Amino acid sequence: MADPLKPQTPREQARARTIEQIIRLGREHLALHGAAALSLRAVARDLGVVSSAVYRYVESRDELLTLLLIDAYGELGDAVEAAVGSVPADDFRGRFAALANAVRKWALSEPARYALLFGSPVPGYQAPAERTTGPGTRVVIGLMGILDSAYRAGKLAAPDAAAVVPALSADLEAIRSEMDLAVPDALLARGALAWTSVFGAISFEVFGQYGADTFSARDALFQHHVDILARVAGLG
Amino acid sequence: MADPLKPQTPREQARARTIEQIIRLGREHLALHGAAALSLRAVARDLGVVSSAVYRYVESRDELLTLLLIDAYGELGDAVEAAVGSVPADDFRGRFAALANAVRKWALSEPARYALLFGSPVPGYQAPAERTTGPGTRVVIGLMGILDSAYRAGKLAAPDAAAVVPALSADLEAIRSEMDLAVPDALLARGALAWTSVFGAISFEVFGQYGADTFSARDALFQHHVDILARVAGLG
């Protein structure tokens, strides 16, 4: 992205505006009808243009899906980072809770887009890793950052037992070096558990796995889970 | 379902056979192409019949989806119960691990059907609760059964702290009476956390949320998570 500040020519400006508009409309359709029902023709109709014209701007339906994927990852990442940033840097537990709550809040307000990111893969669609891993890893990087800071500050309790087997240890070492972390294996593994568990709880809620009226106090349930997960991750 | 042992007339027999066949073909298509791509026309083609003929046996695409949903829940429930049953009844921890591993194994061998059960809801489709909650709750009932047995045997460690708020307590009480359990609030809540966490870990793996090569030792990672979750749930 070595773009100058402004796209020079008016053509490029108009083009960028149109693409922006297509993404906006796509986002609306996505939120209303879900990913599998996302239709380029419908977007074209809303854009006031014949369906084939949209292909001037977006290569295919899959390409539009990729754009929306990146868009959603970006919004989630922004929300999470803002929430985490609003908690004092030394309140690790508070930051962890803020992260989890921010993800949940966004997921509940944007269920279809959350489903696109963390639900069943869209059949026949494969997200291009080189464009999506960056935006897609912001949350887990944020989470690991909190744990790492806590560890470096001497505030991450060493877990009681459960040594990590060598095979897993290699994976963890790779993650540690890639993310520039200091936390030892056992705590890193527990961080990963906390990570997947937070999303597990949220997915159950968003995807309706809890029955219609099994849990009426869902906020309290999630709060309780986050509380325990923080402890599991070592945040006293 | 007040059906006699055999559907009497040869017509009813043939009809039942055809429906059976449709479900079988639907299951194959589901496994190969995913829920959103499940097409009645394709099933009809495989059945060697024109598309409209299928509507004699299955009310709609959604109805077929419901049949496949129940079918999948049943298979998962069977697998889980068999796995749990093969571990001594007093080895609560082993039973918990067997349950988790059975779910994971089934999920990895049937990703598309797992996605139908636990992934993003199919847009425009609402599973009829009166037909799906029964088969759909077998796993969680099995899990809670293990925890309850452990508790009644005095083998479920009381959690350290984290009192449960009244609002949540009411929900838990309803669950306890509905499932005929004895475990107290705090442990019940932890059981729920273990439940959602197991599925969170599995979903991440099945839905490709771990990058392509972040974790190569996935078995070990899951084993580790199950280990910790057992402890979280109170299984020493």
Add this chain to the structure above:
DNA sequence: ACACAACAGCGAGCAGTGCTCTTGACTTTC
């Protein structure tokens, strides 16, 4: 100032989807 090339939009068309309705044939029952 003008010619040209790039671009944007159109509309027809292909192959696929879910679903409905009518028509004709076959089978069971009376």
Add this chain to the structure above:
DNA sequence: GAAAGTCAAGAGCACTGCTCGCTGTTGTGT
């Protein structure tokens, strides 16, 4: 043998993604 019930077929509607050839416009370099 006639009436009733059942089944498959085919045509048709409205929708999907996507391609291609055709126009008119628009920005730009000479």
